Amino acid sequence: MRLFYILFFIFASPIRGREADDRSRFLYADDPLADIINEYQLHNAPSEDYSGDERKAASKRQPGAEYDEEKHIKPYILKADNNGPRIVQFYSPWSGHCQSYKSKFIDIAKETNLRTAEGQPEITFHAISCSVYHWVCVQNNIKGFPTLLAFKANSAEPQLLKDPSPDDIAKAVGVTLNSPDQDYARTRNDDAFRPVDILGASMDGMVRTKDAVFVDAALSFIHALKTEIFTTENPHLIWEQRETFSDWIDLLYWALPPTWILHTLINDLRNNIEAVMKSKENLLHIVDKHIDVVTGGRTSWSHQCSRGKEGQGYSCGLWSLFHILSIGVIERHRAVLGARDQITTSFVAKTLRDYIENFFGCESCQQYFIGMYDHCGFNHCKRFKQPKKLPPPESWNQLALWLFEVHNDVNLKVLEAEASRKGRALSKQKKEESAWPSTELCLDCKDRRGKWNSDAVLTHLKKQYWPGGVQNFRYIVLKKKVTTDDESSWLTELIENSVFVALCAGIVIWCSRKQYVSFTGRHKKYEQDYV
Numbered sequence: 001m002r003l004f005y006i007l008f009f010i011f012a013s014p015i016r017g018r019e020a021d022d023r024s025r026f027l028y029a030d031d032p033l034a035d036i037i038n039e040y041q042l043h044n045a046p047s048e049d050y051s052g053d054e055r056k057a058a059s060k061r062q063p064g065a066e067y068d069e070e071k072h073i074k075p076y077i078l079k080a081d082n083n084g085p086r087i088v089q090f091y092s093p094w095s096g097h098c099q100s101y102k103s104k105f106i107d108i109a110k111e112t113n114l115r116t117a118e119g120q121p122e123i124t125f126h127a128i129s130c131s132v133y134h135w136v137c138v139q140n141n142i143k144g145f146p147t148l149l150a151f152k153a154n155s156a157e158p159q160l161l162k163d164p165s166p167d168d169i170a171k172a173v174g175v176t177l178n179s180p181d182q183d184y185a186r187t188r189n190d191d192a193f194r195p196v197d198i199l200g201a202s203m204d205g206m207v208r209t210k211d212a213v214f215v216d217a218a219l220s221f222i223h224a225l226k227t228e229i230f231t232t233e234n235p236h237l238i239w240e241q242r243e244t245f246s247d248w249i250d251l252l253y254w255a256l257p258p259t260w261i262l263h264t265l266i267n268d269l270r271n272n273i274e275a276v277m278k279s280k281e282n283l284l285h286i287v288d289k290h291i292d293v294v295t296g297g298r299t300s301w302s303h304q305c306s307r308g309k310e311g312q313g314y315s316c317g318l319w320s321l322f323h324i325l326s327i328g329v330i331e332r333h334r335a336v337l338g339a340r341d342q343i344t345t346s347f348v349a350k351t352l353r354d355y356i357e358n359f360f361g362c363e364s365c366q367q368y369f370i371g372m373y374d375h376c377g378f379n380h381c382k383r384f385k386q387p388k389k390l391p392p393p394e395s396w397n398q399l400a401l402w403l404f405e406v407h408n409d410v411n412l413k414v415l416e417a418e419a420s421r422k423g424r425a426l427s428k429q430k431k432e433e434s435a436w437p438s439t440e441l442c443l444d445c446k447d448r449r450g451k452w453n454s455d456a457v458l459t460h461l462k463k464q465y466w467p468g469g470v471q472n473f474r475y476i477v478l479k480k481k482v483t484t485d486d487e488s489s490w491l492t493e494l495i496e497n498s499v500f501v502a503l504c505a506g507i508v509i510w511c512s513r514k515q516y517v518s519f520t521g522r523h524k525k526y527e528q529d530y531v
Helices: 002-023 053-061 096-115 134-139 166-173 180-193 210-227 239-255 263-271 280-295 314-335 345-359 363-374 377-383 393-421 428-433 454-465 484-520 522-530
Strands: 037-039 086-091 124-129 147-151 159-161 336-338 476-478
Touching (some): 037 096, 147 166, 210 454, 239 263, 239 314, 239 476, 314 336, 314 454, 345 393, 363 393, 377 393, 393 428, 393 454
Antiparallel strands (some): 086 147
């Protein structure tokens, strides 16, 4: 087995290096915060973009000549057929202007889509890396970065845009937008009648973008590191807390989306885990190095998480993080080598339970979750049983579905507590409204009898809590943790081996002496002297 890992790293390391290098040539691909931008990548494009017709024609014109396929790529987004209104950005990933413009381009795309008037076609936003598709940029006469081109529906005639606003974009592609004031009013009115998720995981799916979900989760992770790991009452971590924190970081390391920039912080924590667990100063030193990068400079939770109250949103963001890693268990379990016992649904759920017990400051929340878990709440003791060899594919879905059920139960209990404080009972209608996701957000999540459709719920969770597009399947290795049982078995084995070696040594010595006496003839002399 050790030989396998050595060979794996020898041969896989250059491959991972090339993958990392290729990813560095894209600004938007696989970035969960940029899912509204469609990064052009040839392996995801229609076959017509690189069909063999051009190759055949070229071979007829110049028999025997080398065919440069890159020069003949024709991205579908630049063609007229079957294309709606769209904006295409040509950029260089090495350009400082392009890197700084990235967040602005994403914000413009979001605002444009949010303000699109009813009945108008959606404006799509695309990006082409001139580092990867050099000849595409040359053939389209791209001379500076970033360059934005606007295309009307079913048109291949580009219109150059310079630092456009959403209104400039809409005018260029012939689409009508609502005014900002009208749109904001529409958003406020929608909030008035949409069912509200108490935990904020999806207060309004049309407004809380995937960008907000991941930023909320990152903010809560950082808040926990700063305030919940080391406290005034517990300035030092005891052995159990150290084990829990280490397991928690390992879980995030393998289960979160590989392209999420939060990994820069997680990897640093993991590589310095012993130092981090020694003191709060060491922990904060690492957190402060990464905080601006992993949060994008944002310091407050989204409106859906905070419910409009400054400084609130921690629990909501933490639940978002839980949901993200529960989907990650489904998506990432095949990528883990080594200690496979640490990726089972039962181990992950136990890690969540221990983390909440040791590092979640809400006492009532702790009591609920631990009591629910320890009494096999929502039948998890049976649902999380997986065979050690080749667990059924559907068994990995159970953690995400179980967490979804727990989430809804917490929603209901919070509403009941609020109603109790006001001296009234919670109506049946309010109970039904507390169910998440609502029918508006997921039409197929409930059947006609009001029962949850597990497949539809799982699809909704993946859509909301996992990045879109092609993900880099990055392998990772987890080291097996040495337990008390492992230590005792190791000691027993050592004693047994020592006894065996001593016995063998005794036999060898006895045989050697026997052979020596026989060789020297001393036994004959003994017989002559005394017989």
